[in-house]
Amino acid sequence: MPSSKCEGHEKLYAELDSYINSVKDQPGVLINVLHRAQELFGYLSEETQQHVAEKLNLPLSQVYGVVTFYNFFSTKPKGKHQIKVCLGTACYVKGADRVLDRLKEELGVDLDEPTKDGDFSIHAVRCLGACSMAPVVLVGERDFYGKVTPDEVSKIIEKYKEE
Amino acid sequence: MRKPITILVSIDSNSILLGARHFKNYLINRLEHYNLTELVDVLETGSLGRYDQGVLFLLLPDNKMYGIKDTNDIELFVEEQLLKGRPVKELIVEEIQTPKSVEAKKVTEEERIVLKRAGKIDPKNIEEYIAFDGYQGFAKALEMKPSEIVNELKASGLRGRGGAGFPTGLKWEFTMNVNAPEKFIICNADEGEPGTFKDRLIMEGDPHSVIEGMLIAGYTVGASKGYVYIRGEYFESVDNLRNAIAQAYEYGLLGENILDSGFSFDLTVRLGAGAYVCGEETALIESIEGKSGRPRLKPPYPPVKGLFQKPTVVNNVETFASVPAIVLKGAEWFKSFGTPSSPGTKVFSLCGNLVRRGIVEAPMGTTVADLIFKYGGGIEGGKMLKMVQTGGAAGTFIKADEINIPLDFDSFKNHGASLGSGVILAIDDSHCAVDVALNLMEFFAHESCGKCTPCREGTRLIVNILREFSKGRGTLEMLDNLYDIAYTMQNSAFCGLGQSVPVPLTSILDRFRDEFEAHIGADTCPVGVCRFDKKKKKARK
Incomplete structure (x- = not known):
């Protein structure tokens, strides 16, 4: 930095x-x-x-x-695009863990560590309060994705690579 | 001039994920294309609680509700309904019929007190709120003595909607009776209970109802300053509430000498920063003071010594939103809903493996079965219901054959099922009880604030043991240990968080003991969910 x-x-x-x-x-x-x-x-x-x-x-x-x-604050730099996967119970029973696994696989990183190019990092977060749309993924602070399937993960990542 | 046709687009944090903003813009674009903009108004409104049929468009004055799933639906809606006046039957959403009170079984439309305006008015416009009885309860309160308001609330039987169910009138009375130069009102909007999203939708859809409830509280107890403590992640709630507060100042409903009554009240939004424990009222108070949110020793309780050591009323969003209607229409009216010991309605958050996930306002005492099958549309994907967690993360698990339990404040005492914050989390038979318990306990281990040993260490030990089970290394002795830890935490943890962790743990252990035992010494998870260690087989040979 x-x-x-x-x-x-x-x-x-x-x-x-x-x-x-x-x-x-x-x-x-x-x-x-x-x-x-x-x-x-x-x-x-x-x-x-x-x-x-x-x-x-x-x-x-x-x-x-x-x-x-507080969870919200971080003392370490994160990826340019932070991908947050809700692991609240409602998302969990709708397959959030499989979405998280696929994300780790696609980006080749573990939780809370940025990718080599610094573009992405993955974080597990608590309930985001959009349970009717479970499982929910949040990119950055405001880009929500609902009813995410593991197969949609690469599409979501792609979107931010272009920028 | 009002245009002859109005289309209300339901836009909230959940429906935005279904494309609500995009659909609204697309609709406006089509209206321009067909030169309909002079005839049709497109307005935003809050949540109607349903998401299974796509984004909801309410067509007025026809009062027809359309479920829009993609832009083709919008084309069809504009061309058939708007241009030709032919309703598109396959896109029309039927209202769910519900009983008004559990005893009477009289079927009416979904009964709404707290959410009566959500989905009908523009939450960003104070005039629409005022046109729907808005600030009438407050105006009436100003003509009453504070003790009369407290008596009305006590008579109504309103109990806190955040989970603990403490009588609201009694709480206000404590603070009212303390003689202090400065008092505070706090709205607990740090909604963090996994599966709960009702407060968010109330604030997004009808933010003024929260402000009005807080104003009445301020007048009643003699407080002149209020804080709304909202989760930092709830952007739409923060925006709508800040906007509503600004409008209330503009209309003289906040600030100095409100409506010439001599009563003054200021209201500010404070952002939470992601700590489950801050839902505990004294932790929340610490957080508003700018400190780490660790709970305080009680007593003294907040109504006597709260924020900055001054008497403070802390209530949940839904509780405040219930107050104006009670003051306006009276305790007797409120008691015509729900059950004798738990009057009124409750906003339930339906989530998990249900067909219709969303929020619904139903009378207190509605059964879990009705919430799941009538409102929730049953279990999706042709699977079977395995268990339900009611009340939130700290709520109880019940089995599929126990769902005829009515949910109210006494259901935990009478039937062992918590009402809590009103979450109904349905879990189907593809899930493993050990895995569900582990996920939940990892949450508590993460959110334990670390202040007291039983909770800090207890949650960690529980997670370690459940991990052993999920790897196929569990033992009967470990099961006993879990009960011991639960007992210790229940009796010695410092605050409600630690004391309530044993509730979900022991309820799932009690009800699914056979499944836990089936993990012991097995080669694979009996449900096929947990990933057992490969090494284990060798060790057994």
Whole structure:
């Protein structure tokens, strides 16, 4: 990952700071700030956590504790396209495990590790609340796929390779 | 000017997966093609709870519901129904007939209190909400004394819809009676119970009902600030609720001195970040304070000491959405639904191996069998029902021959089946009880917050033992161990999460003990699901 000196990063930090300034007087905004930070950087590096801690005047240990407590936050870079497979019971009984197996096979990676080109990573997630469409796969934050069969997996991956 | 024909397209997080957005755009495109845009309005609405017939288009004023599966269906719909006025029978969706109350068995249409507006109004437009009795309950509340509202709620018998079933009126009364300069209202919208997606569809389809319920709560207990704590992944819910809050401010229904009553109330959305334990109210409070969501020691309970140590009412989305109608129409009206000990309706999430997966609002006391066969359309693919998990991840498993149990708050006590958050997860006979138990327990092991030893270590031990079973290495002694761990957790875990893990575990062990035993010493999984270790055969020789 590029260092903080990188031009793009400075811009992102500026954007993060303007968000922090708009909310920092409200009590307990740490989680909302981390949401924003992860949205901007893709993950929460030690540097980013330190930055947030300083800006909010909180001990780094508290920031780190919160980051590692919640599923949503990641301290490691993920693939450019994160493929999340719901393993909630409703999806599981509709064959989510077979979809997950096929994904691992197609991309040649295990859970939570990015592919060599950094394009994809696979994650198992808890119930996504779209149980009528089980099994559900989510790519990135908003691209949902419902009633996914193992055979459809390659088609879904293909879609993001083109980009 | 309103156009003579309106088509309501049901768009929510589930139907988007069926192509709802694409279908809406395609429909608009076809209307332009045929020069029908002057005559036909296309509006978005929330969920109608059904997904088996594709995306639902409601045609008004004909009141015909169409199920659209692909763009060919749209062509047919436009050419036949709109241009020629001939209904396309094969695309029309029939409404499900349901009884109003379990005792009366009087058949009416699906009875809706919480979802009465979802699928009928545009959730992004406050005026449509207002036109459908919206904010009337709140307006009436402002003319009542807080104690009168509490009494009405207590008389209605409304109990928390999140799972625990605590009487809502009583909870509010505790907070009302505490003398404190600052109090809070929190809406628990951190829906994370696997299989539950009702709160999401309520917030997407009728966000103002949640705001109205929270306003009434604020006025009743004397709170001036509220938070809605929503799962970060629920984008549509977050968008619709934020939009609804902005509109409510604009219309003077939130903010300072609302409707000149002297009552002020502010409402903010807070995002969850993916932790099942945050559904526990004190963990949720910790999370809103910006900390890791680990539960607090109780007592003191939140109604006395909650957010920022101030008295706080925490209720589920569905509970808040039930309140306005009760205040407006009264306790007696509410009690005409459901059963005497559990009045009202419940929004059930139907999922698993069912033909019709979706949400349905049915009276309390509806049987599991009715939910599965009448509303859920039975088991798909010609398979047999093997078991049902009711109530969510922490709910009980029951066998196929036990499904005549009525679901209400007492069904756990009377029949050993939990109502919980209203999940009905049907599992067919191609699934193995050991495998299902393992998947579920892995979930709990992952979501245990780690604060107390019985839960942190107990869930891990349970998973290890079940893994042994799924590899063909289980023993009878291990089965006994599972019961021991369950007993320990039930009696010593710190919060509701750890204490309830034994519920699904022991219920599946009790009911499918033969299947667990059949895994012991076998060469392959008796159901053909678990992948046994190959090494095992050698060891036995």
